[in-house]
Amino acid sequence: MDSILRGARLPGQPHDLVDIGIAGGKIAAIAPRIDAECEIVDIGGRLVSPGFVETHIHLDKSCILDRCRAEAGDLAEAIREVSRAKAGFDAADVYERAKRTLEKCILNGTTYIRTHVEVDPGIGLRGLEGVLPLVKEYAWAVDLELCIFPQEGLLNNPGTEELMLAGLRAGGHVIGACPYTDTHPAGQVERIFDLARGLGVDIDMHLDFSLDANDPQLLHVCDCAEKHRWGGRVAVGHVTTLSAAPAAELAAAAARMREAGVALTVLPATDLYLMGRESEARAPRGVAPAHRLLQAGANCSLATNNVLNPFTPFGDCSLIRMANLYANVAHVGTRDDMIECFRMITSRAAALMNVRGYGVEVGHAADLVVLDCHTPEQAVAELAPVLAAFKRGRRTVTRRPAELHRPG
Numbered sequence: 001m002d003s004i005l006r007g008a009r010l011p012g013q014p015h016d017l018v019d020i021g022i023a024g025g026k027i028a029a030i031a032p033r034i035d036a037e038c039e040i041v042d043i044g045g046r047l048v049s050p051g052f053v054e055t056h057i058h059l060d061k062s063c064i065l066d067r068c069r070a071e072a073g074d075l076a077e078a079i080r081e082v083s084r085a086k087a088g089f090d091a092a093d094v095y096e097r098a099k100r101t102l103e104k105c106i107l108n109g110t111t112y113i114r115t116h117v118e119v120d121p122g123i124g125l126r127g128l129e130g131v132l133p134l135v136k137e138y139a140w141a142v143d144l145e146l147c148i149f150p151q152e153g154l155l156n157n158p159g160t161e162e163l164m165l166a167g168l169r170a171g172g173h174v175i176g177a178c179p180y181t182d183t184h185p186a187g188q189v190e191r192i193f194d195l196a197r198g199l200g201v202d203i204d205m206h207l208d209f210s211l212d213a214n215d216p217q218l219l220h221v222c223d224c225a226e227k228h229r230w231g232g233r234v235a236v237g238h239v240t241t242l243s244a245a246p247a248a249e250l251a252a253a254a255a256r257m258r259e260a261g262v263a264l265t266v267l268p269a270t271d272l273y274l275m276g277r278e279s280e281a282r283a284p285r286g287v288a289p290a291h292r293l294l295q296a297g298a299n300c301s302l303a304t305n306n307v308l309n310p311f312t313p314f315g316d317c318s319l320i321r322m323a324n325l326y327a328n329v330a331h332v333g334t335r336d337d338m339i340e341c342f343r344m345i346t347s348r349a350a351a352l353m354n355v356r357g358y359g360v361e362v363g364h365a366a367d368l369v370v371l372d373c374h375t376p377e378q379a380v381a382e383l384a385p386v387l388a389a390f391k392r393g394r395r396t397v398t399r400r401p402a403e404l405h406r407p408g
């Protein structure tokens with residue numbers, strides 16, 4: 001053994017403490033007691049979870065509030081302002097901001113990330129050139145996957161497709177989409193499926209920003225996933241229309257997603273901030289009810305999306321915070337649903353990204369996070385702090401628990 005985490009509590013086993021033996025970057029043993037001549041880390045009965053999985057973030061356009069207006073707070077302003085700011089990005093600037101945001105993710109226990117990277121004739125590949133070096137530079141702490149996508153449209157924006165293909169050749173892993181900014185949204189979806197199949201890559205689309213429960217885009221993506229036999233390799237983000245769907249339609253959509261193998265990432269911070277701006281009162285919140293979709297068989301994750309830009313002028317990159325925010329706004333109250341909120345930033349998120357060998361099991365990579373609590377539901381409800389993280393067995397994060405200094 002290289003090290004032993006002593007006295008850990010695993011998700012789903014609240015009454016048993018175990019030792020986790022780590023060797024060669026992997027979990028070598030899990031047992032009530034392991035003894036070996038090696039480093040011993042005292043966990044003190046705290047929760048040890050697999051590292052958090054961020055399925056959807058935008059490192060390249062994070063931290064630009066100092067150069068953008070965010071006054072109307074709606075989607076049109078966000079697209080306009082970021083597009084304007086983007087014209088001034090160079091690779092060094094993107095690199096510095098992306099690095100700052102990435103380090104926050106790591107400090108909050110995240111060990112897998114899919115970041116969406118914009119390419120179009122305006123920014124060219126400069127955003128990608130800024131983010132790409134971070135994949136290797138931070139491999140000690142995080143597996144960073146790049147999803148190349150056309151924020152400013154594809155079919156309406158000549159030259160974008162060629163840049164996307166160049167971005168995927170240069171190190172992109174997944175192909176993205178943004179049909180809501182295209183003059184022909186359905187055409188963009190179909191083109192992205194053709195490209196993904198040709199390249200053999202997974203798809204992750206930004207899908208709709210509407211409150212029209214009859215919007216057909218999600219069903220169209222499900223049809224495409226079946227037609228192309230790409231089930232299990234397709235994720236969609238937002239799908240705010242689902243927040244407006246009555247229960248029966250929601251269940252039908254979830255069943256369709258399950259059949260077609262299309263998973264959903266809900267992005268609570270952005271959807272809460274951008275949606276319902278036209279309402280003077282009782283604003284609709286626009287957050288798709290992920291835990292109810294899970295009950296009906298679809299897979300979902302919760303993720304951060306934008307950080308400190310006009311799409312979302314908030315963000316500390318804590319997935320525990322996202323799970324808590326979602327639980328609060330989506331009326332989650334039962335213990336089982338609270339546990340599902342935790343799964344949506346761990347095992348369910350890993351499944352969405354097709355991460356192999358994920359979870360606290362012998363033989364898996366020792367990608368672990370230690371939380372100052374005992375159970376997943378407590379972590380979500382109480383925003384439990386991350387006290388340590390490990391990537392392939394090596395400690396990457398340490399945070400000391402807060403202390404009270406009583407008088408006398």
Ligand SMILES: [Zn+2]
Binds near residue numbers: 057058116206306
């Ligand atoms: Zn996004």
